[in-house]
Amino acid sequence: MSHFSLKNGVLHAESVALPAIAGQFGTPAYVYSRAALAASLQEFLDVLASHPAGAGSLVCYAVKANSNLAILNLFARMGAGFDIVSGGELRRVLAAGADPQKIVFSGVGKTAAEMKQGLDAGIFCFNIESAPELDRLNEIAGQCGKKAPVSLRVNPNVDPKTHPYISTGLKEAKFGVAYDDAFELYRRAAALPNIEVAGIDCHIGSQLLDPAPFVEALDRILILISRLTAAGIHIHHIDLGGGLGIKYKDDQVQPTVASYLNPLLDKLAGSGLKVVLEPGRRLVGNSGLLLTRVEFLKPGEGKSFAIIDAAMNDLMRPALYEAWHDILPVIPRTGETRAYDVVGPVCESGDFLGLARPLAIEAGDLLAVMSAGAYGMAMSSNYNTRPRAVEVMADGDKIHVIRQRETVEQLYAGEQLLP
Numbered sequence: 259m260s261h262f263s264l265k266n267g268v269l270h271a272e273s274v275a276l277p278a279i280a281g282q283f284g285t286p287a288y289v290y291s292r293a294a295l296a297a298s299l300q301e302f303l304d305v306l307a308s309h310p311a312g313a314g315s316l317v318c319y320a321v322k323a324n325s326n327l328a329i330l331n332l333f334a335r336m337g338a339g340f341d342i343v344s345g346g347e348l349r350r351v352l353a354a355g356a357d358p359q360k361i362v363f364s365g366v367g368k369t370a371a372e373m374k375q376g377l378d379a380g381i382f383c384f385n386i387e388s389a390p391e392l393d394r395l396n397e398i399a400g401q402c403g404k405k406a407p408v409s410l411r412v413n414p415n416v417d418p419k420t421h422p423y424i425s426t427g428l429k430e431a432k433f434g435v436a437y438d439d440a441f442e443l444y445r446r447a448a449a450l451p452n453i454e455v456a457g458i459d460c461h462i463g464s465q466l467l468d469p470a471p472f473v474e475a476l477d478r479i480l481i482l483i484s485r486l487t488a489a490g491i492h493i494h495h496i497d498l499g500g501g502l503g504i505k506y507k508d509d510q511v512q513p514t515v516a517s518y519l520n521p522l523l524d525k526l527a528g529s530g531l532k533v534v535l536e537p538g539r540r541l542v543g544n545s546g547l548l549l550t551r552v553e554f555l556k557p558g559e560g561k562s563f564a565i566i567d568a569a570m571n572d573l574m575r576p577a578l579y580e581a582w583h584d585i586l587p588v589i590p591r592t593g594e595t596r597a598y599d600v601v602g603p604v605c606e607s608g609d610f611l612g613l614a615r616p617l618a619i620e621a622g623d624l625l626a627v628m629s630a631g632a633y634g635m636a637m638s639s640n641y642n643t644r645p646r647a648v649e650v651m652a653d654g655d656k657i658h659v660i661r662q663r664e665t666v667e668q669l670y671a672g673e674q675l676l677p
């Protein structure tokens with residue numbers, strides 16, 4: 259069931275009419291559905307709870323997809339942990355009420371200060387991506403008088419068949435430890451005084467609609483785990499990363515969480531390994547939309563443009579990945595459609611949210627850019643000195659502001675004139 263639907267000819271978020279949100283808070287605005295967010299996480303929790311290999315498992319939401327405190331807090335209250343990639347994200351999840359023992363720290367470039375921050379907080383695991391990173395963590399843990407729990411992010415060299423910018427598990431990628439080097443690095447980790455080998459992890463890419471590559475990656479990781487066990491190196495948890503895709507477009511089929519997870523859990527049954535997952539997009543992507551207003555129409559012979567008040571700085575995915583987001587009129591009109599390039603006011607030809615979209619619209623109409631909950635606000639910028647959009651959460655018939663619209667004064671508050 260979609261939590262965004264037409265009621266009496268008007269698009270709603272849960273029971274809140276989008277024009278009411280635009281009237282109260284202005285546009286552009288990110289609008290989320292609390293019920294949609296909760297249902298997405300619950301789908302993971304239910305599948306894990308119904309499989310014997312899911313006992314003791316941990317869903318660590320990948321904060322980078324959408325780091326709003328209200329969303330983090332909602333997931334924390336439901337028992338989720340978090341996958342973080344910076345000291346900033348660590349501060350955020352702690353502020354949102356995260357249990358430190360449910361935090362995994364990913365990323366190829368952790369600084370000494372970030373490692374110390376993670377150690378001080380007592381996080382569950384550091385996902386380590388290279389030999390020098392392991393050495394640095396050993397050194398910092400020594401200085402703190404602690405043993406750092408570690409998992410190596412192994413690169414299984416599997417093709418996730420997704421957009422090259424979001425494929426991470428191929429051997430050409432900057433991510434992870436090469437499969438063939440992982441065994442030796444584990445031996446080294448096991449011998450380091452301030453490191454405790456805890457688990458193993460992999461993340462092969464994002465927006466995967468075919469679950470087969472996940473199985474392929476797991477098979478390779480399981481081979482490595484048996485070699486490690488034979489060498490006396492014990493792995494307690496297996497972190498399968500994130501990457502499960504969502505439906506952005508009508509012709510896409512969104513795999514169920516069960517169809518993705520059950521084959522993986524079947525392979526893990528009886529292994530005694532605790533399962534950790536790092537879903538990002540799947541938990542938030544279809545739980546949010548970007549509400550925007552048409553400023554002007556520029557009909558033309560070759561091309562027609564709908565100039566809207568949202569832009570590439572608000573939602574970068576179309577410009578960066580040529581990503582498709584459905585664009586729906588909030589109050590659909592009858593009458594003839596015209597193919598519009600839906601563009602923002604930013605001075606870049608790449609500033610579009612959709613190209614050649616058949617729409618029956620007039621200036622002043624509201625549009626909803628769909629599936630914008632993941633990597634939307636999180637990747638937004640202030641390019642062209644555009645304050646970032648307000649974020650609101652629909653909750654039944656109520657609406658809550660979860661981040662105020664930025665003011666221009668906030669944007670240059672840290673800047674200074676020369677003497």
Ligand code: LLP
Nearest residue numbers: 320364461464465500501536537538539633
């Ligand atoms: N774990 C690790 C180590 C990751 O690098 C990522 C995403 C995730 C988990 C979560 O992946 P997800 O479940 O969201 O697919 N900005 C791009 C996506 C970049 C993904 C980066 N890593 C986009 O807008 O499509």
